[in-house]
Amino acid sequence: MTIKRKYYSGKNFRRALSIEELHRVARRCVPNFALEYVEGGSETERTLQWNSAALDAIRLAPNTLVDTSSRHLRINLFGQEINAPLLIAPTGLNGMLSHRGDIALARAAKKLGIPFNLSTLSNARLEDVATEVGGRLWMQLYVMSDRELTRNIISRADKAGYEALVFTSDANVFGYREWDQRNYRKPAKLNFRNMIDVARHPKWLLDVLIPHGVPRFENIIDFMPPEGRTAQGGVAFVPKLFDAKISWEDVEWLREIWPRKLILKGVLNAADAKRAAELGCDGIVVSNHGGRQLDSAVSTIEVLPDIAQAVGDQITVLIDSGFYRGTDIVKAIAMGADAVMIGRATLFGLAAGGETGVSHALSILTSEIDRVLGQTGCRSLDDVGPHLLA
Numbered sequence: 046m047t048i049k050r051k052y053y054s055g056k057n058f059r060r061a062l063s064i065e066e067l068h069r070v071a072r073r074c075v076p077n078f079a080l081e082y083v084e085g086g087s088e089t090e091r092t093l094q095w096n097s098a099a100l101d102a103i104r105l106a107p108n109t110l111v112d113t114s115s116r117h118l119r120i121n122l123f124g125q126e127i128n129a130p131l132l133i134a135p136t137g138l139n140g141m142l143s144h145r146g147d148i149a150l151a152r153a154a155k156k157l158g159i160p161f162n163l164s165t166l167s168n169a170r171l172e173d174v175a176t177e178v179g180g181r182l183w184m185q186l187y188v189m190s191d192r193e194l195t196r197n198i199i200s201r202a203d204k205a206g207y208e209a210l211v212f213t214s215d216a217n218v219f220g221y222r223e224w225d226q227r228n229y230r231k232p233a234k235l236n237f238r239n240m241i242d243v244a245r246h247p248k249w250l251l252d253v254l255i256p257h258g259v260p261r262f263e264n265i266i267d268f269m270p271p272e273g274r275t276a277q278g279g280v281a282f283v284p285k286l287f288d289a290k291i292s293w294e295d296v297e298w299l300r301e302i303w304p305r306k307l308i309l310k311g312v313l314n315a316a317d318a319k320r321a322a323e324l325g326c327d328g329i330v331v332s333n334h335g336g337r338q339l340d341s342a343v344s345t346i347e348v349l350p351d352i353a354q355a356v357g358d359q360i361t362v363l364i365d366s367g368f369y370r371g372t373d374i375v376k377a378i379a380m381g382a383d384a385v386m387i388g389r390a391t392l393f394g395l396a397a398g399g400e401t402g403v404s405h406a407l408s409i410l411t412s413e414i415d416r417v418l419g420q421t422g423c424r425s426l427d428d429v430g431p432h433l434l435a
């Protein structure tokens with residue numbers, strides 16, 4: 046039997062029933078170039094597809110006839126309770142989707158009671174997110190060729206009270222996202238087709254572009270040369286900051302100077318996970334950067350069981366890349382993850398409806414997780430384990 050599927054195709058994010066529908070709403074709310082920057086993977090986008098395909102291929106074998114009338118989603122993360130097994134992943138240029146996008150994401154995370162990761166390449170200054178929002182804030186770090194700039198971010202994050210430093214290791218060489226290349230005729234100069242498309246998004250123009258201009262990389266602006274401080278200059282300058290020299294010595298260095306939780310993001314095999322634990326990391330993120338870096342990198346869910354087994358309870362294991370359904374999240378926890386970082390799903394919410402849109406994305410995910418718990422005979426995430434995997 047073939048079923049003709051029909052999705053909501055309007056602009057009201059509140060009517061989106063799933064992250065997929067929210068993605069469709071987002072497509073209508075922001076210009077093509079801004080959404081393709083979010084959606085895209087690198088090169089042939091194999092890894093982007095495999096992330097979803099590998100999750101799709103996992104089936105659940107639920108327990109039946111368990112009283113699940115009282116359920117909850119709370120978990121303990123680094124000694125404190127959070128209200129869902131989720132974190133908002135670090136993403137750069139959030140201000141392109143909605144004015145003050147970083148603040149909106151941080152507020153929605155705080156409202157739900159989960160951590161928010163601020164990117165080094167955020168449009169808001171890390172101090173502003175801490176004073177205006179607070180909540181459980183983690184700082185993502187690119188260790189950059191300018192080590193003075195790297196040190197500056199670390200000491201500011203420390204002073205502002207960020208509870209964790211997340212060192213992203215998989216962007217030593219910048220990924221090649223061909224969608225981004227196609228949308229511009231030269232750095233920060235859109236091609237004609239995209240300029241016409243921008244003009245067809247008056248609400249976005251009035252929220253983002255006309256009053257404020259193209260958002261700048263405020264966190265690192267003081268370190269940019271004058272020509273790098275414009276939108277065009279920033280886009281050209283930022284890729285030069287990535288450092289192919291980064292190595293395990295940087296993990297040792299960060300462990301020495303960073304006083305709180307240290308997380309390594311971008312781990313894809315058990316040996317690297319073990320090494321992170323040996324060097325004193327408190328956690329890892331099993332991540333392929335949402336399929337935006339090495340195309341053909343393995344999907345994260347495929348390597349998770351090996352990694353979780355290798356590190357046992359030594360360190361916290363987080364995962365991201367391709368999580369768009371409650372079932373996906375429960376599968377990861379059944380396979381050994383402690384919690385899941387969400388990247389694009391909450392960005393679709395941001396593009397579709399600002400802070401309330403992000404909250405809508407999170408509420409779709411939490412209600413899906415809650416339903417999956419009930420339907421698999423689990424009262425909480427403590428009941429989720431490999432026994433649920435077919």
Ligand SMILES: Cc1cc2nc3c(=O)[nH]c(=O)nc-3n(C[C@H](O)[C@H](O)[C@H](O)COP(=O)(O)O)c2cc1C
Nearest residue numbers: 083134135136137164213334335365366367388389
């Ligand atoms: C638009 C966008 C920007 C990103 N920027 C960063 C970043 O600045 N730092 C970082 O460590 N990861 C960055 N990532 C990767 C995310 O942190 C995360 O690993 C990925 O989005 C997870 O996959 P998902 O989008 O399928 O959930 C970015 C991802 C996207 C989609």
